Amino acid sequence: MKTSKLFSYIKNRSFTIVVLCLVLSLLAACGASDSAGNEGEAEVEDNHIHFLYNFSTNSLDPHVDSSYVPLRAGITETLVRLDEENLTIEPWLAESWEGEDGINWTIHLREDITFHNGKEMDAEAVKASLDRAITESIAMKNALKITEIKADGHTLEITTSEPFPEFISELVNPNVSIIDVTEENILNKPIGTGPFELEAFVPGSRLELKRYDDYWDGASTLYKVTFSFNEDANARSLALRSGQVDIVYRPEVESLETLKQIDGIHVESTATFRVHQMTMNMQRESLQDVHVRRAVDALINRQEIVDTILLGHGEAAVGPFLPSLPFAPTYEERPTGAEVAVEYLKEAGYTLQDGTMQKDGEPLTLTLLTYPARADLPLIAQVFQSDAKQIGIDVDIKQIDIPEEYMASNRDWDLATYSNLTAPRGDAGYYLNATYHPTGALNFSGAEEEELTAIIDELNQTVDYGKRAVLAEKAADYVNENVINSFVLHPSTIVAYNEDKVDNWVTTRSEYYMITNQLGVK
16 A cells, blocks of 8 residues: 555544544533433432422412412511510511610611522611502501601611500511512512522412522522412322322321321321401391301301311310410300300391291391311301201302402401411410401401400500400400300311421411421431
């Protein structure tokens, strides 16, 4: 072979070898990249928790959303929070506060906090957030009683319209969460200060959250959280059994024994500050008679409901507050049952004729609202309907979706099975103001009782803890004596989760704090 041909042959062979090497190198690099990518995805999945909640929401605006999802999902935070063991208020985004006269308040903010968009949380930003909260929500305007806010650096000066010793405790409310209000899409993507920032939101379905690395109180060990909704209790239980989710809030009560038998699933039942009540529309003619309201109350077989519907995961209620709370009154036992109810109705002028309870020829019929997000409430409604039928009262059950919206906008109902937090601030003031004051956000009964309002107004201006407890008892006694709403039971909050994976889950009594920076995987 000639030298030139030999050189050409070697050159071509060398080129081929070089190209082959490059191809192999690229393939190896791609394989390494894919492997690294797969490992990264696996690591993210391993550090991911899927939480399934029983209420859905179509809005994430924390200042008006009644489901409180932005706070519960760890997106937003409030200036102060509840210490649930001691029933006291503790600092959160605020570091400290003063307000000796109950009107002029100074709040000192932490100085190391940023929103999820990187902006500093200073006094001006907090003022703007509070201003928006009381503008967007008449309930928050009435509750906070703010007339002026001044901002300077990391200090707020707030003035209330009257002496209001419990002003700071009202800042626990999730509807005064602090957000960056300069962002445009607050409805679908609020920018808060919490341990998780929102990546995606599918209204009525789920939130996708990722860890906020610059979280002021220490970044979570979790990378991702899925916070999804399903209002079907049975479906929630099945989702945990199949491994689709890691934590289920309020699984179906009937499924609890089955869940307990499954290795790796932990079920816990926690007493909380909640009461299931029969809300009475005081604007309806029949219910304006206290004897009719007492008859409704007498028809409720509380212990049977606890035993058969909640399977013991609750406590029969005689008032709005758990008996263990220091401001809960002690009530005398009141007679109950169908015979007692009939006697009350007789005092109201009703008689049982041909199987129908009637007055002046008009049958007593009641429209009862309920909603499926709390699976036990429709069952309570059905039990009441059946018991009322036994004494000739026709009860029409009407299913609604969002009870707060419906009851506030419509007065075409008589009764409603409703579930209410009664002491989420560790004090009776929140529930009494929200539920029985004429300006209360949850005063769905339409109560305007001068004596009761005067007691609540005095409570709002009283600082001494002992005197507040006395006034709270006085208000609760008035509600009890006049049967402005009827109290059925205090349900336990039931949570089931994969204990082989989930670390540091805490079921809080206030039901506010769920997805935290302490939640993790094992």
